[in-house]
Amino acid sequence: MAKxxxxxxxxxxxxxxxxxxxxxxxxxxxxxxxxxLYRAVxxxxxxxxxxxxxxxxxSGDLHIGHWYAMIPPDARARFKRMQGFNVLFPMGFDxxxxxxxxxxxxxxxxxxxxxxxxxxxxRKQMRSMGAMFDREREAVSADPEYYKWTEWFFxxxxxxGLAYRKKAAVDWCPKDNTTLAxxxxxxxxxxxxxxxxxxxxxNLEQWFFKTTKYADELxxxxxxxxxxxxxTLQTNWIGRSEGAxxxxxxxxxxxxxxxxxxxxxxxxxxxxxxxxLITVFTTRPxxxxxxxxxxxxxxxxxxxxxxxxxQKAVVDEYKAQAAxxxxxxxxxxxxxxxxxxxxGYAINPVNQARIPIWIADYVLMSYGTGAIMAxxxxxxxxxxxxxxxxxxxxxxxxxxxxxxxxxxxPSTGSGQxxxxxxxxxxxxVNSGPFNGTKVNTEKGRKNPGIRKVIDWLEAQGIGKxxxxxxxxxxxxxxxRYWGAPIPMIHCEKxxxxxxxxxxxxxxxxxxxxxxxxGESPLKLHPTWKNTTCPVCGGPATRETDTMDTFMCSxxxxxxxxxxxxxxGPFDQAEYNYWMPVDTYTGxxxxxxxxxLYTRFFHKALRDMGITxxxxxxLQLRNQGMVLAEDNSKMSKSRGNVVAPDVLVEKYGADTVxxxxxxFARWEMGAPWxxxxxxGTARWIRRVWALFTDQTPPTTxxxxxxxxxxxxxxxxxxxxxxxxxxxxxxxxxxxxxxLMNEMYKAREAGAAGSADWNEAAEIYLKMLAPVAPHxxxxxxxxxxxxxxxxxxxxxxxxxxxxxxxxxxxxxxxVNGKVRDRIMVPAEASEDQIKSxxxxxxxxxxxxxxxxPKKVIVAQRRLxxxxx
RNA sequence: GCCGGAGUGGCGGAACUGGCAGACGCGCACGACUCAAAAUCGUGUUCCUUCGGGAUUGAGGGUUCGAUUCCCUCCUUCGGCACCA
Numbered sequence: 033m034a035k036x037x038x039x040x041x042x043x044x045x046x047x048x049x050x051x052x053x054x055x056x057x058x059x060x061x062x063x064x065x066x067x068x069l070y071r072a073v074x075x076x077x078x079x080x081x082x083x084x085x086x087x088x089x090x091s092g093d094l095h096i097g098h099w100y101a102m103i104p105p106d107a108r109a110r111f112k113r114m115q116g117f118n119v120l121f122p123m124g125f126d127x128x129x130x131x132x133x134x135x136x137x138x139x140x141x142x143x144x145x146x147x148x149x150x151x152x153x154x155r156k157q158m159r160s161m162g163a164m165f166d167r168e169r170e171a172v173s174a175d176p177e178y179y180k181w182t183e184w185f186f187x188x189x190x191x192x193g194l195a196y197r198k199k200a201a202v203d204w205c206p207k208d209n210t211t212l213a214x215x216x217x218x219x220x221x222x223x224x225x226x227x228x229x230x231x232x233x234x235n236l237e238q239w240f241f242k243t244t245k246y247a248d249e250l251x252x253x254x255x256x257x258x259x260x261x262x263x264t265l266q267t268n269w270i271g272r273s274e275g276a277x278x279x280x281x282x283x284x285x286x287x288x289x290x291x292x293x294x295x296x297x298x299x300x301x302x303x304x305x306x307x308x309l310i311t312v313f314t315t316r317p318x319x320x321x322x323x324x325x326x327x328x329x330x331x332x333x334x335x336x337x338x339x340x341x342x343q344k345a346v347v348d349e350y351k352a353q354a355a356x357x358x359x360x361x362x363x364x365x366x367x368x369x370x371x372x373x374x375x376g377y378a379i380n381p382v383n384q385a386r387i388p389i390w391i392a393d394y395v396l397m398s399y400g401t402g403a404i405m406a407x408x409x410x411x412x413x414x415x416x417x418x419x420x421x422x423x424x425x426x427x428x429x430x431x432x433x434x435x436x437x438x439x440x441x442p443s444t445g446s447g448q449x450x451x452x453x454x455x456x457x458x459x460x461v462n463s464g465p466f467n468g469t470k471v472n473t474e475k476g477r478k479n480p481g482i483r484k485v486i487d488w489l490e491a492q493g494i495g496k497x498x499x500x501x502x503x504x505x506x507x508x509x510x511x512r513y514w515g516a517p518i519p520m521i522h523c524e525k526x527x528x529x530x531x532x533x534x535x536x537x538x539x540x541x542x543x544x545x546x547x548x549x550g551e552s553p554l555k556l557h558p559t560w561k562n563t564t565c566p567v568c569g570g571p572a573t574r575e576t577d578t579m580d581t582f583m584c585s586x587x588x589x590x591x592x593x594x595x596x597x598x599x600g601p602f603d604q605a606e607y608n609y610w611m612p613v614d615t616y617t618g619x620x621x622x623x624x625x626x627x628l629y630t631r632f633f634h635k636a637l638r639d640m641g642i643t644x645x646x647x648x649x650l651q652l653r654n655q656g657m658v659l660a661e662d663n664s665k666m667s668k669s670r671g672n673v674v675a676p677d678v679l680v681e682k683y684g685a686d687t688v689x690x691x692x693x694x695f696a697r698w699e700m701g702a703p704w705x706x707x708x709x710x711g712t713a714r715w716i717r718r719v720w721a722l723f724t725d726q727t728p729p730t731t732x733x734x735x736x737x738x739x740x741x742x743x744x745x746x747x748x749x750x751x752x753x754x755x756x757x758x759x760x761x762x763x764x765x766x767x768x769x770l771m772n773e774m775y776k777a778r779e780a781g782a783a784g785s786a787d788w789n790e791a792a793e794i795y796l797k798m799l800a801p802v803a804p805h806x807x808x809x810x811x812x813x814x815x816x817x818x819x820x821x822x823x824x825x826x827x828x829x830x831x832x833x834x835x836x837x838x839x840x841x842x843x844x845v846n847g848k849v850r851d852r853i854m855v856p857a858e859a860s861e862d863q864i865k866s867x868x869x870x871x872x873x874x875x876x877x878x879x880x881x882x883p884k885k886v887i888v889a890q891r892r893l894x895x896x897x898x
Numbered sequence: 899g900c901c902g903g904a905g906u907g908g909c910g911g912a913a914c915u916g917g918c919a920g921a922c923g924c925g926c927a928c929g930a931c932u933c934a935a936a937a938u939c940g941u942g943u944u945c946c947u948u949c950g951g952g953a954u955u956g957a958g959g960g961u962u963c964g965a966u967u968c969c970c971u972c973c974u975u976c977g978g979c980a981c982c983a
Contacts, residue, residue: 394981404983711923765922844919893917
């Protein structure tokens with residue numbers, strides 16, 4: 033800091049206002065491109081750094097959000113490069129997808145034509161950013177040379193048993209006319225992630241990837257530096273829950289015949305055959321003795337078998353009604369529970385209790401086994417159901433310190449007086465051999481009660497430890513044209529077989545018609561689907577569905593390594609050098625989609641010997657969102673989008689880049705402020721003037737120069753740290769501060785001195801990643817340094833120079849700052865202490881009293897307590 | 899309901915590991931330059947004030963010599979999940 037420095041006015045500098053970003057930026061962009069300055073090639077002598085930013089969909093126009101996503105990572109990649117890393121920073125296009133096809137249905141423009149025109153336009157716009165993308169690494173997922181390998185990967189997954197076909201109730205978007213992965217259905221209304229239309233269920237046979245095989249491994253984030261929020265989102269999405277599977281069986285004739293004699297049936301137990309076995313999943317096996325009824329999902333296959341003739345009419349009616357309801361209606365959590373009795377009974381294997389079987393739509397066929405044991409005393413949902421239909425409630429967990437009135441009286445075997453289900457800890461009661469066992473609120477084996485019961489169930493052969501996941505396999509079929517074809521052939525005799533690999537890629541036919549029929553144009557194409565069976569050579573048909581575009585983006589980071597390589601998806605040498613990705617950046621909206629798929633993909637490939645290591649991306653950072661000025665979301669339809677092209681035209685790319693980095697915390701985002709950019713523009717112009725003004729001769733004092741040098745190295749230290757941490761806004765403010773100091777130093781006559789020249793050099797090097805054009809122009813043409821600034825090494829901090837020699841220390845009396853004292857930086861704590869107590873102001877506040885305590889805190893503050 | 903993030907001047911935000919709250923910028927006010935405006939430059943700018951000070955980082959409490967920072971309770975807001983047995 034320049035505190036205490038005598039600022040002597042010098043002759044005013046002569047202003048140079050020749051800064052014209054349009055000329056400067058065009059000039060350098062052309063030169064850098066001609067020189068292939070940003071070409072990244074393998075160089076074993078240098079450490080590598082793979083910086084990756086999520087690739088855009090070619091929507092047609094680059095908007096401010098793209099800049100926000102790409103520019104700060106670009107600046108950081110440039111910084112890494114100056115630090116001596118060999119940096120790969122590629123860009124490409126996620127070019128398949130619905131919007132282009134939907135537009136084609138409207139106006140007949142072929143998706144391919146539209147997509148490639150959009151790409152061309154966006155390439156041009158991207159050039160104006162002045163980013164260090166390696167153009168020769170660009171990959172476009174809709175290029176046959178790309179999707180050939182997307183198809184190839186499908187076949188590898190198929191061959192390794194990770195791609196399979198099954199009929200299932202799948203989510204269908206009636207507007208986009210296609211199935212969707214579970215992840216693409218969002219929100220309370222269960223709507224299509226893309227178009228907001230409520231989805232419906234369809235029973236279809238579709239292709240799936242076995243993502244669930246990796247569920248446990250995907251929960252492990254060891255060795256990767258990812259934001260906690262993403263890890264939490266993925267963990268919740270996978271939804272692992274630990275418990276047990278328990279085998280109940282349908283009560284036999286004999287068991288039913290005994291019903292007068294009560295719950296127990298000691299003699300003549302008929303061993304349950306597999307037909308009458310009902311397996312349930314429960315996270316609370318410790319409450320098994322409290323199961324007083326069972327509930328089946330209305331779709332459960334055993335429902336018809338157990339339903340008695342008397343109950344058939346109501347059961348059929350309930351089933352029909354459940355089938356009619358949409359998912360939204362059915363899954364509304366606050367809906368009152370309904371259900372009907374089937375007339376059938378099951379036998380609880382732990383105590384032979386004969387319990388009624390109901391069906392209810394709150395039990396989902398898609399989770400667990402589609403059937404549950406209901407323990408109304410200790411589960412809120414079961415409690416509500418039991419109350420409504422007057423089913424017995426038997427408490428089996430007794431809280432240790434609660435009176436009977438609240439709990440009901442367990443000794444009578446009745447929980448009818450309970451006001452709510454009890455889900456806390458306590459002691460097992462009414463539970464045969466387990467009475468007295470303590471139960472806490474831990475999940476799974478960590479809970480002593482659950483652990484003991486699971487071990488016992490396994491010993492008895494009536495159940496086993498089990499884990500269930502909310503996570504589903506990834507549905508990848510899309511009934512659309514504009515995607516990578518699923519390379520499978522169906523033959524009447526030989527079923528499904530992959531297209532022989534030497535016949536890849538299966539190319540999309542170009543002569544297709546756009547009709548809003550809801551069927552894939554591939555299916556309607558007269559000849560495309562006809563082919564021969566790879567097994568017998570007989571007539572066969574191609575799969576006409578295409579792949580979810582998330583399949584393309586699951587491996588694009590590999591295609592960038594060698595986008596035109598034709599012997600495999602990537603060149604092994606490139607892989608060995610560049611992978612894994614060192615820093616990955618993008619929006620958090622992909623937490624449970626792309627980011628989970630790409631981890632799955634990498635692990636599956638690893639198990640096939642194609643990739644190495646457990647994770648594809650070591651470090652992940654998410655940028656926030658740029659909102660419109662009124663805090664609303666930017667969208668074309670609202671007409672509130674900020675067009676970067678206009679800003680570049682007005683201020684130049686360097687200013688837009690700097691403002692993008694400055695105006696918000698990058699990971700948070702903020703509403704756009706079109707006035708705020710004026711401040712950044714002013715700064716850039718002032719930087720230009722600082723370096724181009726004609727300055728008076730050097731007259732500065734030693735002190736002024738020393739202070740300048742201190743500020744330079746303090747700033748360098750801070751900027752270096754902030755680049756590492758993705759704290760871009762403070763990089764800019766530090767550079768603004770240093771510039772202000774340099775203006776003051778110049779006014780004090782520092783220009784032209786050795787310290788000034790060092791400051792100028794370091795300043796431009798720090799500016800180079802942020803504002804590459806102006807930094808290059810000032811570096812080569814005004815400082816006369818060798819081209820290019822972007823090939824210079826990042827400067828080293830001189831710690832000694834950065835140190836203050838006099839420090840100002842605030843003195844608190846009873847927690848309030850009363851004075852500030854100046855002491856030498858090397859002063860001992862004792863010296864600081866006496867200096868503080870010597871202060872007149874401090875003495876005044878002491879009012880003659882002896883201080884009780886004097887704390888000198890890390891030479892930063894003195895605290896006097898009276 | 900459950901899980902996670904955030905809450906600091908008129909605004910965006912800063913504050914290293916518990917140690918001077920409000921850096922930097924926008925906006926605003928005043929001044930210089932100008933016939934005038936813009937641009938530019940300079941000064942000021944958390945609030946209250948009886949000009950001594952006092953209050954202040956969503957609210958309340960706690961730990962501490964000292965809390966924007968740690969702990970507890972609550973409020974607001976954003977995001978995710980949601981009858982998951």
